[in-house]
Each structure stands twice: as C-alpha cells, then as structure tokens.
Amino acid sequence: MPAIVLSGFLGSGKTTLLLRLLEATLHKGLKPAILMNELGKRDVDGIGLNPMGKDLGIQKLLDGCVCCSRKQELAGKLKELLLLKPDIVFIELTGVANPEEVALALSEAELIAKVKLHKVVTVMDAEHVLEYNSWLDTDRQLVRTLRRQIETADLLILNKVDLVKADKLVKIEKEIRKQNASSLLMRAEHSVIDLEPILGGIEAAQGAAVGSRVMRPGRSPLVKKKDSANDTYSATTPETRPAPSFSRISTISLQLPADSSVTPKEIEKFLGAQGNNLLRAKGFVRIPRKNKVYQLQFAGKRVTWEPAAYYDADSYLVLIGLDWNEQNVTEAWEQLVST
Numbered sequence: 001m002p003a004i005v006l007s008g009f010l011g012s013g014k015t016t017l018l019l020r021l022l023e024a025t026l027h028k029g030l031k032p033a034i035l036m037n038e039l040g041k042r043d044v045d046g047i048g049l050n051p052m053g054k055d056l057g058i059q060k061l062l063d064g065c066v067c068c069s070r071k072q073e074l075a076g077k078l079k080e081l082l083l084l085k086p087d088i089v090f091i092e093l094t095g096v097a098n099p100e101e102v103a104l105a106l107s108e109a110e111l112i113a114k115v116k117l118h119k120v121v122t123v124m125d126a127e128h129v130l131e132y133n134s135w136l137d138t139d140r141q142l143v144r145t146l147r148r149q150i151e152t153a154d155l156l157i158l159n160k161v162d163l164v165k166a167d168k169l170v171k172i173e174k175e176i177r178k179q180n181a182s183s184l185l186m187r188a189e190h191s192v193i194d195l196e197p198i199l200g201g202i203e204a205a206q207g208a209a210v211g212s213r214v215m216r217p218g219r220s221p222l223v224k225k226k227d228s229a230n231d232t233y234s235a236t237t238p239e240t241r242p243a244p245s246f247s248r249i250s251t252i253s254l255q256l257p258a259d260s261s262v263t264p265k266e267i268e269k270f271l272g273a274q275g276n277n278l279l280r281a282k283g284f285v286r287i288p289r290k291n292k293v294y295q296l297q298f299a300g301k302r303v304t305w306e307p308a309a310y311y312d313a314d315s316y317l318v319l320i321g322l323d324w325n326e327q328n329v330t331e332a333w334e335q336l337v338s339t
C-alpha cells in the first residue's frame with residue numbers, strides 16, 4: 001500500500017488538500033484510506049469527511065502526535081486500514097509533526113513489507129511561513145521541526161497565496177529554496193494544485209508495483225543512516241533518530257453548554273485575548289439565534305465560520321497553544337460561558 005504523508009504547520013491547509021486528493025483518487029477509480037492524527041482530544045477535521053458522499057476507510061489518532069506520544073499506535077491503525085485493501089493511504093499529520101519520524105515508523109519491521117512511503121507533501125501558509133522563527137522562538141525544537149517539514153518534503157505547496165502580495169511571494173519562495181532547493185514547489189489557493197505530482201504512479205500500486213523510496217534527507221545531519229538492504233532509513237540506532245518535534249505545545253478542549261448565549265464575536269475576542277500563545281483553534285458551535293451549527297476555524301490568526309449541516313451534536317472547541325497557562329485559559333472560558 002503506497003502511503004502519502006501530508007505535513008505542514010497547524011492550519012496551513014492539509015485537510016483542504018486531503019479533500020482534493022480524496023476526490024481525485026476516487027475519480028481515478030482508486031480506493032483511498034485515511035489515517036488522521038490530531039493533537040486535540042476531540043476530532044474536528046474527520047467529521048464530515050466524506051467526499052463525493054462516500055464513506056471512506058478512516059482511522060483517527062487523537063490526543064497526541066503520531067511522531068511521538070502516539071507512535072506505538074501507528075502500526076495498529078495502518079494494519080486495520082490494510083484490511084480494507086485500499087489502493088493508497090493518506091496520512092495527515094498534526095501540524096507539529098516531523099515527517100521523518102513517520103517515515104522511520106513505516107520502515108519498522110512489521111510495516112516495511114506492507115506500506116511504502118510514496119510521497120511526503122508539505123503545505124505552507126504563505127501568510128505566516130516566514131514568521132515562525134520569531135513567533136515560535138521560545139520553542140527551538142518546534143522551529144527545527146518546521147524546518148524539517150520543508151527540508152524533507154518531496155513536494156512543497158505554498159498555500160494561501162490569496163492572502164499575500166505577489167512580490168512577497170517571490171521573497172518567500174527564495175527563503176524556502178534556501179531550505180529545500182530541489183523539490184517541486186507549487187503555489188496554491190485553498191490547496192488547488194495539479195495533483196499528478198502527488199498521485200502519479202499510484203495506478204500501478206495494486207500488486208505492490210510502486211517501490212519503496214528513501215525520504216529526502218535534507219541538509220540536516222540528524223537522519224542520514226540508510227539501511228541499504230531495504231532502501232529505507234534505519235530506525236534502530238538512537239543517534240540517527242530525529243529530535244522530538246516540539247516541547248511546549250499543549251491542547252485544551254472547551255465545552256460550550258447547550259443553553260449558552262455566547263456570541264461568535266465573544267468567542268473571537270476570547271481567542272484573540274490568548275495572543276501569540278494560541279496557535280490554532282477549531283470546533284463546532286451552535287448559534288442559537290440562527291439555530292445552526294457552524295465550524296469555527298482559527299488558523300494563521302484568522303477566524304472563519306462555516307455552516308456545518310453535517311454536525312448536530314454538542315458544541316466544543318479544541319485549542320492548541322504554546323507556552324500557555326492551561327488553567328488560566330480554561331478559567332477565562334468558564335467565566336465567559338457562565339455569564
């Protein structure tokens with residue numbers, strides 16, 4: 001089973017790309033499966049993920065990162081997907097995952113004969129990709145991870161170009177090229193791109209015709225040692241392992257009572273009050289005045305509300321933050337929803 005790994009910082013457009021890839025895969029008459037990893041305790045992205053009305057094989061790994069705390073579960077989830085006999089599996093990582101870790105996990109003994117890494121795709125938010133160094137400078141591990149996402153990708157997608165002026169795009173591309181000079185770099189709005197560079201060759205995947213590939217090592221000395229027998233990186237020697245992806249990120253799940261009269265504006269103000277500590281927020285909120293559920297997205301410091309007719313249960317938000325005081329955030333939320 002060929003695997004395509006989707007990486008990229010929180011909110012850059014991975015799920016948006018995943019939806020396009022799923023549609024394209026189905027159009028080709030291929031059967032996709034999905035492994036979604038979310039940092040938060042509750043799923044948001046996987047809800048309503050049924051492109052072209054199809055229910056797809058999907059496994060979710062919540063509440064942690066498949067590259068570290070949930071790593072042991074990766075093999076089990078992939079094996080469950082294999083039982084569905086898909087032609088391809090898409091693995092959407094959390095925004096703070098180092099794709100190298102997943103590549104290593106795929107080369108472990110129990111998976112190596114069954115799952116082959118086909119492509120690593122990294123999606124970048126054009127509006128913020130150059131700011132991460134200064135914005136996240138308290139977490140050097142995280143900054144390193146974001147560099148590795150770029151350095152090790154086979155394909156780089158500079159997404160959200162609608163939010164950036166043309167001359168700045170050229171500057172961003174130059175900076176990206178310093179980190180990865182050779183991989184295909186494409187501009188995109190809402191992750192619309194020619195998908196052939198990602199999906200090309202998958203037709204031949206049935207019967208394991210797509211060969212294993214070696215992950216781009218990039219320029220970092222962290223992962224270099226290749227297991228020549230298997231043409232993959234060795235996951236056995238500790239000194240060759242990539243550094244952990246991040247250190248000071250944590251998530252909070254917040255509940256909104258059914259009878260709450262909190263307005264979208266108040267929620268936006270609450271999110272804004274978290275400043276640079278808040279990296280990402282998403283969830284579902286019923287707005288009583290409209291008697292409708294909306295999906296809230298806070299990504300790259302922008303908030304959007306989309307009607308979510310496919311979701312009709314409790315209101316909740318998942319927040320991902322860096323270096324924050326979880327208790328303060330939770331208390332501020334409780335105060336907001338109780339007034």
Ligand SMILES: Nc1nc2c(ncn2[C@@H]2O[C@H](COP(=O)(O)OP(=O)(O)OP(=O)(O)O)[C@@H](O)[C@H]2O)c(=O)[nH]1
Pocket residue numbers: 008009010011012013014015016017045094095159160161162163188189190191280282297299304
């Ligand atoms: N303006 C603009 N918004 C975009 C674009 N691509 C995606 N978005 C929006 O950005 C938000 C985050 O997109 P997702 O696809 O969920 O991002 P993600 O990388 O999967 O997010 P996480 O998995 O939470 O890290 C959503 O509100 C998208 O609609 C784009 O090109 N331009």
